[in-house]
Amino acid sequence: MLQLGVADVAASKRFYVDRGFAATKSFGGKYVEFAAPSSPVKLSLYKRRALAKVAGVSPEGTGSHRLVIGSDAGPFTDPDGFVWKVAST
Known part of the structure; x- marks a missing residue:
């Protein structure tokens, strides 16, 4: 599980959904988890302070x-400044 602390869970959820991530669990503006069918690692977003x-x-x-x-x-x-880069092959 890769868990990122974000300022606005709802806004970050929209950002990732717009990029093709499928939300599998969502608890309002507090937590969201995304499916990663091609990866053993799941991504989740949680309120930064919490x-x-x-x-x-x-x-x-x-x-x-x-x-x-x-x-x-x-x-x-992403909206919280997390820079995602592709690993070179």
Whole structure:
């Protein structure tokens, strides 16, 4: 499970759905999970502050916002600044 903390779960859900991700679980503006039929890794979005509290870290964060995927989806940046890049083959 790859769980991202986002500012607005509903807006981020729309962003990922518009890119072909299928939401399999959704709990209002608090949490959403996407199916990944071609991958063993699932993507989920959770309110940033709530996820930070669970993880015991600052909601502002200091880590990388770059992710690398093995896909033909092409590179993109989501509403929270997560930069998705395609792994070179």
